[in-house]
Amino acid sequence: MKRFVAGFLTGALGLVLVALVCLRFGFADVRADATIPAWLAGWLNVSAHASVVRQASSLPAFVPATDANVIAGGKLYLNDCVGCHGEPDKPPSDFGATFYPPAPQLALEGTRYSEQQVFWMAKHGVRRTGMSAQADSYSDEQLRLLAAFIARMPRLSSNILTEIRRKPESAEPAAEPQK
Amino acid sequence: MKNFLLGFVAAIVILPVGAIGYFCMGFTDAQSDVAPSALESRMMGAAVHAAVARSAAKLTAPIADDDMLVKGGKVYVEGCQGCHGELGKRSREDHSFYPRVPQFPYTGTQYTEPQIYWVVKHGIRMTAMSAYGRFYSEEQLWSIAAFLRRIQSLPPGVAERILAKSANAGSSH
Numbered sequence: 001m002k003r004f005v006a007g008f009l010t011g012a013l014g015l016v017l018v019a020l021v022c023l024r025f026g027f028a029d030v031r032a033d034a035t036i037p038a039w040l041a042g043w044l045n046v047s048a049h050a051s052v053v054r055q056a057s058s059l060p061a062f063v064p065a066t067d068a069n070v071i072a073g074g075k076l077y078l079n080d081c082v083g084c085h086g087e088p089d090k091p092p093s094d095f096g097a098t099f100y101p102p103a104p105q106l107a108l109e110g111t112r113y114s115e116q117q118v119f120w121m122a123k124h125g126v127r128r129t130g131m132s133a134q135a136d137s138y139s140d141e142q143l144r145l146l147a148a149f150i151a152r153m154p155r156l157s158s159n160i161l162t163e164i165r166r167k168p169e170s171a172e173p174a175a176e177p178q179k
Numbered sequence: 180m181k182n183f184l185l186g187f188v189a190a191i192v193i194l195p196v197g198a199i200g201y202f203c204m205g206f207t208d209a210q211s212d213v214a215p216s217a218l219e220s221r222m223m224g225a226a227v228h229a230a231v232a233r234s235a236a237k238l239t240a241p242i243a244d245d246d247m248l249v250k251g252g253k254v255y256v257e258g259c260q261g262c263h264g265e266l267g268k269r270s271r272e273d274h275s276f277y278p279r280v281p282q283f284p285y286t287g288t289q290y291t292e293p294q295i296y297w298v299v300k301h302g303i304r305m306t307a308m309s310a311y312g313r314f315y316s317e318e319q320l321w322s323i324a325a326f327l328r329r330i331q332s333l334p335p336g337v338a339e340r341i342l343a344k345s346a347n348a349g350s351s352h
Binding site for chain 2: 001002004005006007008009011012020026027028030031046047048049050051052053055099100101121123124125126128129130131132133135136
């Protein structure tokens, strides 16, 4: 038994040491412009999803899914999210593809996250990705509208598409910080 | 000896499986509005620096003149400063990306010109730094590198030229 424990400790120490040496001497591949292997993308998604589910599932239900709310959220989306996450009815974002992991193409694929979870991710951001926390730029109320819209992609009625693209007559969407 | 080997193998199998399980069950924090720990920042910062140094070791930067610095500075103002800090403005700290985005006007950079060129062209995995090789020409990439390397020690007049020109470009935008 003593030998087993000694072996276990040696193995554990060796594993940590090998990892540290690889990192320290620059053997980790850091290029973002290579295609992410499917197993890694899948695994990163599983762990981010599990963490978000743990944190965001107790949030209460959100704004009613009226057309007005979805349209208000859609205007915010067009204003600030399309650059990475893709515009409805347009080809996927070239820019979003240059991140590692790449930005999910919400306009094309929709999302498996619930409205509450989308709200939580937009507000707090996602670690070790290009997704930053948006709490400084948007109020909770705005982020709830945004989540209501994102949860309804990729299938949007043409009425909603037209409305979100309509330019405001007077002063409107919330003043945005520069990207 | 047999028991020792058994323990060794057990550690090599159990630890990675345990780590994967830990991640897959959602025990890691996902939110990026909390600063990374000093340990993580130092470890991963050193790993990225070492990897970039290895990858960029064979590259040589062209010799930079003032015009090239102005060109690079204009690209910076147009495409980089939204995340990396505005040239000539007051310092602000990033607190929404994880890892934090370096604010170059206030921190400068320890990376050499070929290393900066490489990072801008290829991006950095698992950070918000995307790959710009598709969007910028080789000449632009090298001019950004030349500018960034000297961002805190620009020759007299260069910063003024960068900001004057880009102010005009901005108004027509």
